[in-house]
Amino acid sequence: MGFAIGYSIFLCILAVIVFVVAVKSLRKKEVIGIILGIECLLSFLATAAYLASALSDNIKIATITANIYFLSISVILALFVFVNTLFTKKKFNKFRIAVFSLVALYATYEVVAFALNIRHGFLVEIVPSTYGTAPYFVYEMHTGFYMHLAYSYLIVAIIFFQLIRVIVGTPSGYRRAYGSVFIG
16 A cells, blocks of 8 residues: 555645646746646646545545546647647648547547546446455446547557657757657
């Protein structure tokens, strides 16, 4: 149980840092700062929901907070594709606009689906744990949740692809900024 307490404290510290970054980003009056601030607020919400879900011994609270966590992740990822495109200074051509539209549409679907999932459990159910390492509940994943995972990994792959392309095409003196984001 010592690891769980340490990990929870670490996540709380990280959440506070993310919240401070959110406030600073939202104070900037530029598009990328505002979107980054919104992402940070959603990350704060996701971290708080994750902790509440993981530490709760009440199945209703665990179910609500787990679904808030998942729907927050869906929106964070969609916004991150947009921010990453702004950060890498890529033009918004028809292809990128179509990709953003699809990502936004699917993220919207996931927000609605996870909101409904709280009551109906068709994507993922929170069930009592029989594992020694999961003290209260575990996730019972259904097909829709695997689609969420595929969406998440696809977004991460898109972001990595964007960053690698920029790193390779950027003169060596300017690669550091993009490389540090990639490593992060």
